[in-house]
Amino acid sequence: MIDGMFKKVARPLATIGLCFAAAISLQGCVAVIVGGAVMGTFAATDRRTFGAQAEDKAIVIKGETRMNNVLGGAAHINVSSFNRRALLTGEVADESAKETAEREMRSIDGVQSVANELQVAPLSTYSVRSNDALISAKIKASFVDTKDLYGSAFKVVTENGSVFLMGRVTQREGNLAGEVARGVSGVRKVVKIFDYITEPELKTMLATPETQEVAK
Numbered sequence: 243m244i245d246g247m248f249k250k251v252a253r254p255l256a257t258i259g260l261c262f263a264a265a266i267s268l269q270g271c272v273a274v275i276v277g278g279a280v281m282g283t284f285a286a287t288d289r290r291t292f293g294a295q296a297e298d299k300a301i302v303i304k305g306e307t308r309m310n311n312v313l314g315g316a317a318h319i320n321v322s323s324f325n326r327r328a329l330l331t332g333e334v335a336d337e338s339a340k341e342t343a344e345r346e347m348r349s350i351d352g353v354q355s356v357a358n359e360l361q362v363a364p365l366s367t368y369s370v371r372s373n374d375a376l377i378s379a380k381i382k383a384s385f386v387d388t389k390d391l392y393g394s395a396f397k398v399v400t401e402n403g404s405v406f407l408m409g410r411v412t413q414r415e416g417n418l419a420g421e422v423a424r425g426v427s428g429v430r431k432v433v434k435i436f437d438y439i440t441e442p443e444l445k446t447m448l449a450t451p452e453t454q455e456v457a458k
Contacts, residue, residue, distance in 0.1 A: 287394045289410040289439070289447055290325050297352045298323040305330075308346045313339055318365045321347070324397045324408040325437050326354040331401040333363045357435050359406060366402055374400040377428045381405065384422050391418060398423075403430035410437045412444050 288295060305321035305328065313319065317339055322329040328347050334340050344358040366374075378400045386393035396419060397408040405423050407416075416436045423432045439447075 287392050289395055294325050297326060301326065301328060301350055301352055304350050305347055308350070309343060312342060312346055317343070319343060319360065320399065320401065322397060322399050322406075322408065323353070324435075325410055326352055327408065327435065327437060328353050328356045329359065329399060329406055329408060329435060330356065331359045331399055331404075331406060332361070333365050334360050336362055357406075359401070359404075359433065361402075370402055373428060374402065377403070377405065377426060380426050381423050381429075384426060385419060388418065388422050391415060391422070400429075403428055405429050405432045406435055407432065408435050408437075410439050412439055412441050414441070415444075 290298070301323040302321050305323070306319075309317065309319040309321060313334065317332065317334040319330060319332040319334070322331070328350075330343055330347060334343065340358065340360045340362060343360060344356055347353060347356045347358075378398045381398050381400075382393055382396070385391045385396055385398075395409050395411055395415070399406040399408070405426075407419055407423060409419075411419065416434055416438065420432050420434055423429060
């Protein structure tokens with residue numbers, strides 16, 4: 243009952259926030275706007291420890307700084323991190339640049355693994371990045387509207403129509419999320435980079451006092 247009440251309240255708020263953000267901004271701005279409007283509701287359902295959340299933010303900042311210092315404007319690289327698992331997406335000039343980016347990322351304190359999804363290709367255009375932001379927003383809204391999925395448990399990164407899903411989820415949730423993402427218009431492929439947990443672990447997380455308090 244508590245779970246159902248929580249989702250009933252969270253879904254419309256998330257959908258409104260995500261769609262509004264996508265309509266006016268690129269991917270980075272979506273995170274800022276959605277974060278301010280919705281994260282208060284979702285804070286208790288982030289399945290990372292507070293330490294991991296803080297470390298992920300630090301990893302992204304350090305990673306972006308290093309990518310800019312080493313490769314500069316010759317590359318377009320997005321750095322993402324979830325539970326200390328880093329993801330590199332975007333475009334670089336050649337294989338050497340791709341290897342350099344991964345090496346720099348792996349050398350950052352706290353990074354446990356790196357998924358290097360950089361493409362050797364010309365830099366993406368503004369319109370492509372705008373469309374990617376819209377796709378990510380649609381997927382997040384679809385997650386919130388899907389029974390048995392918690393939108394805040396997932397991180398969605400879209401690059402030139404390729405969608406990368408991150409999060410601490412069960413195998414069941416991961417499979418369902420992949421199906422939902424594939425059904426969104428404009429998605430070319432879906433890559434799952436999940437940190438899997440068991441169903442008993444999920445049940446324990448959902449039963450924490452913090453989650454129950456939000457659901458009231």
